[in-house]
Amino acid sequence: MTDLVLVGGGHSHAIALRMWGMNPLRNVRLTLISDVTYTPYSGMLPGYVAGFYGYDETHIDLRRLAYFAGADFLREKVFDLNLENKIILCGDRPPVRFDYLSLDIGSTPSVTNIPGxxxxxxxxxxxxxxxxxxxxxxxxxxxxxxxxxxxxxxxxxxxxxxxxxxxxxxxxxxxxxxxxxxxxxxxxxxxxxxxxxxxxxxxxxxxxxxxxxxxxxxxxxxxxxxxxxxxxxxxxxxxxxxxxxxxASPAHWLEKSAIETDAKGFVVVDETLRSPSHPFVFATGDIASMRNHPRPKAGVFAVRQGKPLFQNWRRTFTGEALIDYNPQKRYLALIGTGDQQAIASWWKLGWRSRWLWHWKDKIDRKFMDQFADLPEMKPMVAATATEPAPKMYCAGCGAKVGKNILAAALSDLETSNTEGVVVGLDQPDDAAVIQVPKDQLLVQTVDYFPSLINDPYLLGQIVTQHCLSDLYTMGAMPHSVLVLASIPHGEARVQQGLLQQMLAGVTKVLRAENIALIGGHTNEADKLGLGLTCNGFIQKDDIWRKGEVQAGQALILTKPLGTGTLFAAEMQRVAKGKWLDGAIAAMVQSNRKAAEILRKYGATACTDITGFGLAGHLLEMLQPSGLSAELYLDQLPMLHGAVETIKQGFTSSLAPQNHTAEQFIQADMSLRENPKYELLFDPQTSGGLLASIAPEKITACLADLRQVGYDASIEIGTIKTAQTSSPQLIISTS
Ligand SMILES: Cc1cc2nc3c(=O)[nH]c(=O)nc-3n(C[C@H](O)[C@H](O)[C@H](O)COP(=O)(O)OP(=O)(O)OC[C@H]3O[C@@H](n4cnc5c(N)ncnc54)[C@H](O)[C@@H]3O)c2cc1C
The missing domain is CATH 3.50.50.60 (FAD/NAD(P)-binding domain)
Known part of the structure; x- marks a missing residue:
């Protein structure tokens, strides 16, 4: 397995990613690191400023494009490059290692020496x-x-x-x-x-x-x-x-990398678009300076380099000779004059007309359409006849990830020094030992799921928040966790990189909450996956049970719904990048402060919304008391895009089972046809808290929740006396 890491989602990378998605190589793992989810298309940018185009018409959705290409998408800003060790530093995650690197990061206007x-x-x-x-x-x-x-x-x-x-x-x-x-x-x-x-x-x-x-x-x-x-x-x-x-001026972090640059600091490349000093580095667009073909910094060259870049990536991995790219000396420049006319400039010739604007508009729209209408994906094919046949992998203990890989992944982890860990990772043994404080009880929970996102560091954070949430809803103070990590079969360095990123995501959350990582188990699997066993402590009288709802109480939900439908749509490559950005932001948000606030305002019952969806988890709250609840459909907070994906028919594979809750639902046909109705059954990953609270405390409680970042918090219903033998969910509009 070879790692090709792309930095920057400029024009060449966008084109090359699309081509890769249509013709991928099985033995190459692509990762796109971009500081933005949407990158602008330079040809239409002035028209966007004028107001002739909208945002979506002029920006390429890189998250969606990366997923289409089967690439990991790390939304991070790169700030350092070490070519000797082949690592990139970005964000607050562990270094990202690569075998080959491709740079398409553009340039910025030079503001160096002028005061102010x-x-x-x-x-x-x-x-x-x-x-x-x-x-x-x-x-x-x-x-x-x-x-x-x-x-x-x-x-x-x-x-x-x-x-x-x-x-x-x-x-x-x-x-x-x-x-x-x-x-x-x-x-x-x-x-x-x-x-x-x-x-x-x-x-x-x-x-x-x-x-x-x-x-x-x-x-x-x-x-x-x-x-x-x-x-x-x-x-x-x-x-x-x-x-x-x-x-234009280049990114300053390239200076220290020792890569060959021109006098202004742009990366020198040869005709194959590779650095002569570091042939494992490709560079295109504004950041590249073609040694034998100097050209102005213009989007047209970045676009033209996309295809040869893709071809040379492929040829590098299939062992074929690389092809040369010779940029044209003269190119047609079309300059919009802000009145839906354009000036064409070609060599010494020039012309201005309305027709030119329409022609430019047509070319630009066609360019952007290829990213909006991504083709159906082909199944992956082997790159070369010499590619090794799939191996047989051992089961049982033979499926464990190698000792060295684990040791290397653990070596740089920053963990919390939590009190009460008698035997933990600093002196590992066959099992961890923790001291349960006097007069406290041990609260335990376990959860595991396969990766839903192409970024192991984010997955680590999401799964950890999801698993800890069960402790918060019990009113317990988390103390320590054990991790179960599944790493896809592959080379040791690739597995180590994945494990390192995933565990760093886990410990990022644990450090923020002063929770210890005390042990775990890693195994090889077909797919990346992660689970946590969480330990917490609680005083007996503080146990918070989800069934202790009272008639007349109001129901509060702290996070928007929709992760199930959005990620179901993502699997079909139709979810927009900004929708997934919103879902990720909600999933990495801890439920800890929400639980504290709900407790402060006297919530008697609390649960988190996860796999069974809002209806399923609310019914679990109602069953012990036999009470019913009225739910205000119009009030349900939703993630951006969730209604669109529901309307398009994208639901999680678990949703049909969650629909069994319908036997307890009373709703008019018109409400059942409302797309929000389907969200009642949408399974959530790291969903929000649902709590019952005295109605007179709602306003102050919601104000506090919103103040600390639970912006979507809202009253969604009320607890009622049941009119039937079993609890009912009565759906109304508001
Ligand atoms: C106002 C203006 C108008 C222009 N109009 C035109 C025009 O009409 N036609 C034309 O041909 N050219 C135009 N240009 C020039 C054109 O914008 C550039 O030549 C072109 O965008 C270069 O493309 P690129 O692929 O090299 O990089 P870019 O399109 O700049 O893309 C680089 C990408 O890398 C990302 N990135 C940058 N640094 C990092 C980092 N450290 N970590 C992660 N990601 C990073 C950026 O966010 C961006 O998404 C214009 C320039 C300006 C300033």
Whole structure:
């Protein structure tokens, strides 16, 4: 098994991932590390700024694309690279190791030496940050349309000039008069877009901008940026918000890596898109500098490099000769002029028309469609005839993961030094021994499930939160855990990496709660999986039982529902990345503080919503007392996307069994047809707490829950006296 790690979800990686998904290699494991779930498509970005396109039309969903390609998706920002040990540092997780590395991380406008630029200017990249700042400007203009807006764009290359057209369009749409916009374009060169050797295009763009009232300042060198504007060497001083679109600069963390770079710090690559100094590193897009073919930093090259990059990844792993990529010398540049017209620039030729905009629009939409409509996946095929046949694997104790792998994975783990561990991992033995404090009882729970997410570090956090939740709902104080980890068959270094990431996810949660990891067991399996046995302590009188509901109490739910349907949709590759981001954020949230708050407000019964869904777990609460409950369907908190995936028919494989709870449900047909109804049966992973509480305490309790981050907390129903021999769930709208 070879590990190919991709850093950055730029244009080339997006294309190559799509191609990989259609034609993967079984013996190569792909991982995409990206600091964003959605990456912008540069060709449509100016049109998005103008308001011609929406967010989803102009951004590629990298989580979905990575899953389509069978790749792990780590949403992290890389901050260091060690080429000697072949590891990447990102986020707060253990180092990610690789055999081959591919970089497509783009560039950012250079703000290095100019005082105040880093502090006050809004750089055009990273794009998400720029778009947040841009949205603020737009909101200001919408809220105060009669107020003057002063904007200064620094950099009159293709990016800055196109941005000027589109910013002008967007803001003049918002303001009551175009005269309220004061837009400046400051450029160090003597002509706009001077790099493209096409004087007609420079003159045309200048003329069009001047016609729209944009003030162009050529041959100006910015010397200082202030909160309220900037100063140039000539003495020119301008007031306004400063947007920075100057020449590209590379990521600083590459400097220390010893990879060969050009004079500006961009990674040198040869025609095969590999680093001559480190041939196991590929680089494409803005971050790459082709040794024999220097080209401007433009999305068009990043796009073109996607296919040869994919081909050379494959050829590297199948042992074939790599192919050369020779970028074209001349390329067609299409610059939108903010009025649904475009200027075409090709070598010395130039042309402007409305038709060109429509043509560009068609090309851009076609490009984006390929990521929205991902093709059906083919079953994986063997890469080469020489690939070894699948091995027979031992069962019983022979299925244990090797001792060295376990020792290496455990060696760097940061664990808690919890009191009461008599024999733990620091002096391992055949079993762990813990001291149960005097006058306290031992509370135990166990849970296990196969991986639902392509990131072992996140899986570790989610499973740990899920398992600990049972202790919180009993009112117990967690003390220690034992881990059961299943690692897919494979090479030792791959298994070690997986185990390290997964256990680091577990211990991240444990450290935050001062809980000890005291032992465990690892075995080889077909699929990654994780489970925990959790120990907690409790005073006898403090035991919280889920069945102690009282008539008249209100029901509170602390987290939104929908993980079951969303991950069922993910398995069919139709869940949007942002929906899964929302589900992950909910699943890694601890239930500990929620339990404390519910207890403080006198909740008499509490449970967590997991596999049996809301209906199943609520019925478990009602059964001991025989009471019933009314549930307000409209109030049910839902994860983003859950209603969409339910409507599309995606439900968990456990949902049909959960529907057996329907025999206890009273609901009109119209309510049963409401998509939220199906959410009653949706199994949750690391779901929220459901508690019964006196109605007069609801307002204060919900305020406290929301204050500490349980934003979706809400009253969802009330406990009622049963009118029948068995508890009923009476569904109403609100
Ligand atoms: C305002 C503006 C307008 C432009 N308009 C056009 C245009 O119309 N046409 C055109 O061809 N070019 C345009 N360009 C240039 C174009 O944006 C770039 O050339 C192009 O985006 C480069 O693509 P890429 O694949 O190299 O990287 P990018 O598209 O920048 O993608 C890099 C990805 O890597 C991620 N990343 C970065 N650092 C890290 C890290 N440390 N860890 C993890 N992930 C990371 C980023 O979030 C991003 O998703 C424009 C540039 C600007 C500034």
């Amino acid at each position: 630029a880093r502090q006050y200017a809004i750089p055009a990249k990273p794009v998400p940050k720029f778009l947040t700042a841009w949205q603020k400007i737009l909101d200001e203009a919408s809220e105060n349309p009669s107020q003057k807006q002063d904007i200064i764009i620094v950099g009159g290359g293709a990016g800055g000039t196109e941005l000027a057209f589109n910013i002008h369009h967007a803001l003049t749409q918002k303001l009551t008069s175009p005269n309220l916009l004061s837009l400046h374009l400051v450029h160090r060169g003597s002509a706009l877009i001077s790099g493209n050797e096409n004087p007609w295009v420079s003159q045309k763009t200048e003329k069009l901008l001047l016609q729209r009232g944009v003030k162009i300042h050529l041959n100006e060198e910015v010397t200082e940026v202030f909160k309220s504007g900037l100063q140039c060497q000539s003495g020119l001083r301008l007031t306004g918000k400063v947007i920075w679109v100057t020449q």
